[in-house]
Amino acid sequence: MSQNYPNILLIDAIPFQGGSKVATRTLLHELTTEHQLCIFTQTPQSWQGLNARFYPLYMPRWLINKDQGIIYFIKYLLIALQVLLRKPSLGKITLAVGASGPSVDLALYMLKPLLGFTLMQLVHGGVACSKTNARCLLRADSIHYLPSSRASMVAALARYGITDMMFNEPRFTPMLNGLDKSEWPSEALMHSSEPARPVIFWAASLLKWKGLSILNQALQELNASDANFSEQGFSANICYIQPKNIALEYDEPEDDSANIHWFNQPSNLDEMRRQSSIYVSTSQQEPFGLSTLEAMAAGLCVVIPSDASYWDLALIDGANCIKYRPGDSQDLRQKLEHLIKHPQLMISLGRHAMFISRNYHAEQVYLPQLQVIDSYLGAGSSKAQASITGVF
Incomplete structure (x- = not known):
């Protein structure tokens, strides 16, 4: 050079x-x-x-x-x-x-x-x-x-x-x-074929402020609500980055369960997102939220906290996303259960979010x-x- x-x-x-x-x-x-x-x-x-x-x-x-x-x-x-x-x-x-x-x-x-x-x-x-x-x-x-x-x-x-x-x-x-055109996320399969069952997708680091414990609690409550619902109703993929050599507090990954799976920086993240249906953000006051934008670009139904962060202000609850009370795992569980029971709503919200992503x-x-x-x-x-x- x-x-x-x-x-x-x-x-x-x-x-x-x-x-x-x-x-x-x-x-x-x-x-x-x-x-x-x-x-x-x-x-x-x-x-x-x-x-x-x-x-x-x-x-x-x-x-x-x-x-x-x-x-x-x-x-x-x-x-x-x-x-x-x-x-x-x-x-x-x-x-x-x-x-x-x-x-x-x-x-x-x-x-x-x-x-x-x-x-x-x-x-x-x-x-x-x-x-x-x-x-x-x-x-x-x-x-x-x-x-x-x-x-x-x-x-x-x-x-x-x-x-x-x-x-x-x-x-x-x-x-x-x-997002770069050359790295634009692949479109979710649910827009071209009927999903067998909804797949919940989470992707972030394990830093405490990313709020993974909120989703984890909501998933546990979903599983506890009905055994048949947990086995046939949904699965969840938690894709995480393990923080290294920092002073900030962070969560520890857990073991897989029957329908909740953990992945440490998977190399096939785009394919996993493509096979998913619902993206959940649990970050507290996220400065922007690239993972949320990537999920929108893929056409996932995005579920975000109503915390006055960027995407809370940019998106409309019930039109192109679903919002829940920040830090409230029970409210998050209720919103997820509603989406799982109404797959057409999930698909419609994902399509509208995908349209918004084209401005980025x-x-x-x-x-x-x-x-x-x-x-x-x-x-x-x-x-x-x-x-x-x-x-x-």
Whole structure:
């Protein structure tokens, strides 16, 4: 690869797969290979499909979970030093992309005055209320944030005596997430053939805030309500990501039962989703919800909490989804039982959700971010320059 192409630096400091990585990978996939990506990561498999040079990211075990105090700064200083040691092979870095939020991308802010790159910060979730995060937000050349993260950024900036008027600056840009056409989920089989029985589908990490225990309790209540119903009425596939080396609390996977099956990051996730009928989200205040969007794109009937999160505000109960009271396993059980007993409603809601998903093609929703990247690189060679022909 020619060194004449602009280099983009990305530091992936999260040791397991997650929504922010998937969203960032999808965004970067919309760039052509004329941009050389340099990714420091512990999980290169998270970035499959990108034309990139990968560099191993070393982190001592005793530092991995440190997110506060002086040790937190030492942790990210060590990451920054690893980039500096690789500088001869990296070449000139034109742009650095913060792939999660300022507290996770702190090493980039340490490197910015030394390497002189432009820093584009993506914010995929809440920002901790700290002066460090406020200083990072002030130093970033542009910030592209999910609307759900704005309130937390306002609170962080207030710690530095700055009001939300700063969001009127052009460098603050709200964003949504989308799906790449090449990775668009396969349509659920229930739209082309009568399902033998409904299959409930759940896909997320086991972090406590993902709320798996709520679904687990609802499923146990469904099974306890009627033995014949549990054996003939439904099955459930729980697809999970096991968090690694983090300080946050998480649930533990359970053993399979007669109709509830657990899968650790299955390689055939698309096929499992295709064979499903109902998708359940149990996340608490999900910043966006890529798994929900993927389920909608597949035509599953989506069941979500009514918690004022993104999809709660975007979807209509009874028209293109089913909503339940947040944290209420009994209400979730009742909604699931109603759908299982009324399969045509389940199919209709899934079809309407699938129609909504067509507004979330990556080349459309990431167009503002692609144009900003082009302006930084002076490349003019990303797919943002291609005409947008609408949904398929």
